[in-house]
Amino acid sequence: MIKISISFKIMKYILYARKSTDEDDAELKEFAAKEKLEIAASLCEAKTAKEPGRMKFGKMLALIENGQADGILSWHPDRLARNPIDGGRIIYMVDTGKIKSLKFPSFWFEDTPQGKFMLNIAFGQSKYFIDNLSENVKRGLRQKLRNGVYPGWAPLGYLNDYKNHNIVIHTEKHKLIKRIFELYSTGEYTLKNLADKFNGLGLTSHNGKKISPGMMLFVLKNPFYYGVFRYKGEMHEGKHEPIITKKLFDQAQVMLKRRGRHHEKKIHNYIFTDFMKCGACGCAITAEKHKGHIYYRCTKKKGICAEKYVREENLTDQLKNIMQKVSLPDDWANNMLNELNKEKKATAQSSVALVNSLNQEVKIIENKLDNLLDSHLENVIDKNDYLRKKEELINKKIGLEEKVKRINDQGDNWLEPMRDFILRSRLAKKTADEGDLPQFKAFLRNIGSNFILQGGKFEFLAQFEWELACRRQAYATWLPIKNIFRTLDWDKIKEELSIFQCGSFPNSF
Ligand SMILES: [Zn+2]
Structure with missing residues (x-):
């Protein structure tokens, strides 16, 4: 039998607790045992960390300077320093390698620029204010919370602006984040689908890693994106610019809840099943694969329903054609x-x-x-x-x-639906060009209903404005399209539109 032994220098820690908070000492010992930390010395400080010049604190740093310990174990950074001088000393000793490790049961420290940034914030963001309840202090605390800077690493789609102690939008990634919420809300994607799609689009984590379904879930659940953040269980309004609206966030949450535990179950084997009905008999349309091609057919057996098979490529062409018709340059x-x-x-x-x-x-x-x-x-x-x-x-x-x-x-309330219509029309072009099939389906579901397959042809009932768009009439001139949305008097519009029998786009209004 071969014994493999790995030798490494065991790090020695100084346990630093505060006398006034009785919980510290016992819990720190428990933590040290659990994490198998070797304790070189235990120091219990009577003074608060508000002012520099604490005895035990000085002794601790001296022990580390002398090489008798390499790290500190304390409950939270705010136990170590609540003033800039002590905080600065600690960070300097981390920088110069004297302090090799800092352990806190209630705070994660890593020796990286980000880690030090966070440590600095933790030193500053102490309970100092709560210790003293004067009006001034209360006002100060409110101000701090109102300032709303999230004291941590920027979530995906944002960047830490270390200079201004702020979190700013990532110029490229934020668009992808918004897209994640939009796509997920359509209900046509699993977390896995999304992760695959966005890996394909080049979205990576901060350290350049691939996006996992778990990370997608983390993104979708993070309220930071609509402008708030939770810190130590408390919600704050962020100073950062939101990427999405709360409305969109809520839609995604509804979808997360709906999918629930069956989250990673594939939605459909084939994209357009559970979408169309047979135009001849009204039964559902299902799909099967033959020799590398997907065919959509009525669920009734051959001989009972006469509807024929449609190949997916053919169906896709038809859908694409519709989208091109309703798309606006x-x-x-x-x-x-x-x-x-x-x-x-x-x-x-x-x-x-x-x-x-x-x-x-x-x-x-x-x-x-x-x-x-x-x-x-x-x-x-x-x-x-x-x-x-x-x-x-x-x-x-x-x-x-x-x-x-x-x-x-x-x-005015007609402006928004109209803007939506125009934006969707513009999006239709992009979607058609990209050829992303789940998006085809989501798009069509948005503009109509009653999708049927009859005689090999795909048909559906479009909402009125979209029906006009399909016939390229909605775009005849600015005036009819505006009237559609302003008057909502369909008959009148139909009449008006008959004047503009225009199949192609005029050059201007
Ligand atoms: Zn049928």
Whole structure:
């Protein structure tokens, strides 16, 4: 039998606890035992870490300087330093390699630029304020929380701006993150599908690794993307720019819940099953594979229903054709969007009153948040109630703010559906070009219903504006399309449209 022995220098730690917090000492010993840390010395500090010049702290650093220990074990960085001098000394000793390891049961430290950045923040972000409940301090704490800088690594799609202690949007990746939420909300993707797709699009983690389904889940569950963050179980409004709306985030959460435990179960074996009905008998259309090709057919047996098979390539061509018909060239879409913006300005005034009242509600919530924090700091309400109530208020506030933004953006209620129509038309072109089949299906489901296969032909019932688009009439001129959305009087529009029997795009309005 061969014995393999690995030898390495065992790191020695100094256990540093604070006398005033009794929990520290016992829990640290337990932690050390669990992590198999060798303790060179245990020091118990009576002074708080607010001011420099603590005796035991100085002794600890001296022991490390002398090489009698290489690391520190403490409950949290805020036990080590709550003033810039001590904090700076620790970081300097990490930099110069005197301190080789820092262990905290309630904080993860890694000797990297990011790790040191976080350590610095942890030194600053102590409970100092809560120790003293003067009005000034309360105001200071509120300010800090209101500043809303997430004290950690930027999530995927963002970057840490170390210079300004801020988190900023990644110029490329943020678009992909938004796309992840949009696609997942369609219900046509599993986490695995998504991971594969976005690996294909070149999305990588911060350290350049491939995206796993687990990471997708992490992204989809992270409220950071709509502008808030949780820190130590508490929700804060972030200062960072959101990538998505709360509305989109909520849609993704609904989908996550719906898929639940069956998450990674394949949705369909073939993309267009569970999508169409047989036009002849009304039965579901299923699919099977023959000699490398996928065929869609009625679930009724041959002889009972006369409908014939359709090859997937053929079906895809038909769908692509529809999407090309309803797609709007970029320059046209942009012209229409410009017109929309003009309309928006004209109608903006009418919504001023509504916006004012919504803003009033936001103010009330802000007051409530302040009162809530005061009650918490004065121990009037317990922590869990505080956290729960705070989360509720913040979400409500963001919902209101998004509503204000929507109103400011759309001005009038017909503008938004129309903008949506134009954007979708523009997207149709891109989707058709990309040839991503789940997106074909999602797109068609968005614009119509009653998908059938009859006589080898794909047909469906499009929403009115999309039916016009299919016939290329909606795009005849600016006026009819605007009327569609403004009057919603379909008969009148039909009449009007008959004047513009226009099969191709005019060059201008
Ligand atoms: Zn049939």
